[in-house]
Amino acid sequence: MSVSAENSPELIAGDLAVAIHQGSIRDGERLPSQAKLARSYGVSSGTAAAALAKLAAAGLIRTAPGSGTYATTRPDAFGSNPVLDVMAAASVCRTLAGLEFGPGEPDPPALAVGGSPRWETVSEDGETMPARRLDVGVLAEVDRHVLRWMSEALVSGARRLVAHGVSDADRHLIEAARAILRDGGRRPEGQPDIAGSGGPQPADEDVVLRIWPERGEPRDPDGPPFQPPRTRRT
Structure with missing residues (x-):
């Protein structure tokens, strides 16, 4: 399948990360070389190298000098990456x-x-x-x-x-x-209650008042961050 030459390091790195997560590239398995990635995605060797650098920065690969680049082995049950x-x-x-x-x-x-x-x-x-x-x-x-x-x-x-x-x-x-x-998405033991609206609003949420200060007072800090949609009158 031909791949556009406009593919970016971000896209390639994301694809490889998904493959590592899914087990298509297993923990400890060697990744495709820069040259193979460049051919597969229709990009330069520099773009392929940049993609691998992003994976390395994310902690998903390791490089063994003279051997190649390998998916990082996760040390525990669900990992800390x-x-x-x-x-x-x-x-x-x-x-x-x-x-x-x-x-x-x-x-x-x-x-x-x-x-x-x-x-x-x-x-x-x-x-x-x-x-x-x-x-x-x-x-x-x-x-x-x-x-x-x-x-x-x-x-x-x-x-x-x-x-x-x-x-x-x-x-x-x-x-x-x-x-x-x-x-499983449960509320952690001992976590304190927060407001039903989702808690206090961040200090930078009322940005509209910086542009149009005449529009009124800031919203209630314990109120909802956004107003519900208005019902269209018929």
Whole structure:
């Protein structure tokens, strides 16, 4: 299949990150060479090298001098790499979106999360971890279309993390993904209540008042961040 020469390092790095998460490129497996990536995507060797550099910065690959570049082996059950954590949460949501549980049917089964692809293979060793069973009863109550959208949004977020690195703005995305992996989206034990509207508004949320200060007073800091849509009169 021919690939446009306009492919960017960000796109290539995102594709490789997805392949690593899905196990198409297994932990410890050698990645395609720069030359092969360049041919496959129709880009220069420099663009392919830039894509690999982004993967290295994201902690998804390691380079062995004189040997090649390899997918990084995850040391534990669900890993601490934010890119892989976000993709794993996306997989949980996508899996649930494809399941149906009607009235009277049993609760959804626990899903397997994390673990090493080497588990129960000839490559298994003393550090190989099995998958963990995650109770997804809370998430199973979410509408399937919303779960599918959540999955797509998480994958897009993971690609952004690979392409541009982790910024302060990504903190909530990563923590939300880890909450899904850790507790199936349940509220952590001892977490204090927040306002029903979602909590206090950030200090920089009322940007419109900087442009049109005459539009009135700032909103209630404990109120909703956006007004609900107005009903069209007929």
